[in-house]
Amino acid sequence: MRERIMQIWLDSDMGVDDALALAWLLSQADCELIGISTVFGNTTAQGAAANALTVLAAAQQQRFVVLGAEQPLEHAPYSTGFFAHGPDGLWGAQQAWDLSSLANDSAAALVQAYEENPDLTVLALGPLTNLAQALQRYPDELAGLHIVAMAGARYGGNETVVAESNTFIDPHALEYLLHQPIALELVLLDAVREYTWPAEQIDYLLSGFAPQLRELCQHIVPNFVQATGGQAHLADLCAAMYAVHPDLAETKPALVRVLVDGWGRGQTLIADTFEQRMPLILQPKQIMALLQEPEQFEQALQDALASQPDNAQYVLRFDWPRMLAKLVS
Numbered sequence: 001m002r003e004r005i006m007q008i009w010l011d012s013d014m015g016v017d018d019a020l021a022l023a024w025l026l027s028q029a030d031c032e033l034i035g036i037s038t039v040f041g042n043t044t045a046q047g048a049a050a051n052a053l054t055v056l057a058a059a060q061q062q063r064f065v066v067l068g069a070e071q072p073l074e075h076a077p078y079s080t081g082f083f084a085h086g087p088d089g090l091w092g093a094q095q096a097w098d099l100s101s102l103a104n105d106s107a108a109a110l111v112q113a114y115e116e117n118p119d120l121t122v123l124a125l126g127p128l129t130n131l132a133q134a135l136q137r138y139p140d141e142l143a144g145l146h147i148v149a150m151a152g153a154r155y156g157g158n159e160t161v162v163a164e165s166n167t168f169i170d171p172h173a174l175e176y177l178l179h180q181p182i183a184l185e186l187v188l189l190d191a192v193r194e195y196t197w198p199a200e201q202i203d204y205l206l207s208g209f210a211p212q213l214r215e216l217c218q219h220i221v222p223n224f225v226q227a228t229g230g231q232a233h234l235a236d237l238c239a240a241m242y243a244v245h246p247d248l249a250e251t252k253p254a255l256v257r258v259l260v261d262g263w264g265r266g267q268t269l270i271a272d273t274f275e276q277r278m279p280l281i282l283q284p285k286q287i288m289a290l291l292q293e294p295e296q297f298e299q300a301l302q303d304a305l306a307s308q309p310d311n312a313q314y315v316l317r318f319d320w321p322r323m324l325a326k327l328v329s
C-alpha cells in the first residue's frame with residue numbers, strides 16, 4: 001500500500017544534523033518539501049539560509065527559502081553552535097550566496113504555504129522563534145497548524161544540565177506555542193538519545209543521497225560526530241523521519257511547562273500522569289486546602305485537571321529497527 005505524500009515545511013537553524021535531515025527529506029519519494037524558513041541558532045538566520053542553499057545545490061534541487069528571525073523573542077542572542085557545527089554551521093562547507101533577493105518574511109510565507117496546503121506539517125529543527133512570531137501575527141490563519149518540533153528534554157539537557165538547546169535559546173517561543181490552538185508534537189532529547197548511530201549506519205544513510213550531497217555529508221558529519229564527543233545522536237534527522245512517518249514512534253499526550261529564565265531556563269516539565277499534572281496546575285497550598293475537604297476532594301481535582309488540558313504530544317520512543325529500515329527509500 002502506498003503511503004500518502006507528506007507535505008513538509010522546514011524551519012531550521014541549518015547546522016550539520018539539520019543538513020542531514022534536509023538531505024534525507026530531499027531523497028524521499030513520499031515527502032514533498034514545500035519550503036524552508038531559516039532561524040538563528042546553530043548559526044545566524046543568514047548563515048542558515050546559505051547552508052540550506054548549499055545543501056540544495058549539492059542535491060541539484062531548488063526550493064523556496066525565506067529568511068527568518070535573527071534573535072529570540074525576549075532573550076539576548078545566544079549561540080554555542082560553533083562547537084558542534086563549526087563557525088559557519090556546516091564545518092566550512094558553506095558556499096557564498098547572494099542572499100539579497102531572498103524573501104525575508106517567514107511568517108507570511110508560512111501562512112501562504114498553509115493556505116495552499118492544509119495538510120502541511122511544519123518540521124521545526126531550531127529555536128521556535130519564527131513559528132511563535134507567525135502565530136502572534138496570524139493566529140486565525142494558522143489555527144490547527146501541525147508542528148513537529150525538535151524541542152525539550154525530560155530527564156537532562158544538552159545546552160545545560162536540564163535544558164535542550166533549541167528550547168534554552170528561545171524558551172518564550174515554546175511557551176507561547178504551548179498556549180496556541182495548534183497540534184504541537186515535541187521530539188524530546190530523551191528519545192533521540194536512545195540510539196547512537198554507528199559509522200556504518202551513517203554510511204548506509206548517505207548511500208541514498210545524490211553523489212555531491214553524499215560528498216558534502218561525508219565531510220560535515222564526521223566533524224560533527226567528533227565535536228559532540230564521538231557519540232552520534234542525529235536529533236534533527238530523527239525528527240524529520242518522524243514527521244514523514246508518524247508511525248515510527250510511540251507518542252503520548254502531556255501537559256508541558258517550560259521555564260523561561262534563571263538557572264532552569266529552557267527546562268521542560270513533561271507531565272503525563274495524574275500525579276505529575278497536578279502540581280503543574282495547583283499550588284501546594286491549594287492542594288493542602290483541598291485535603292481539608294475530603295468530600296469535595298475528588299471532584300475538585302477533576303475540575304482542576306479539566307481546567308488545563310494537555311497542550312502537546314511528545315515522542316516517548318522511536319521504533320529503531322523500523323527507523324533504520326526507512327533510511328534509504
Ligand SMILES: [Ca+2]
Binds near residue numbers: 018
Ligand atoms: Ca537544528
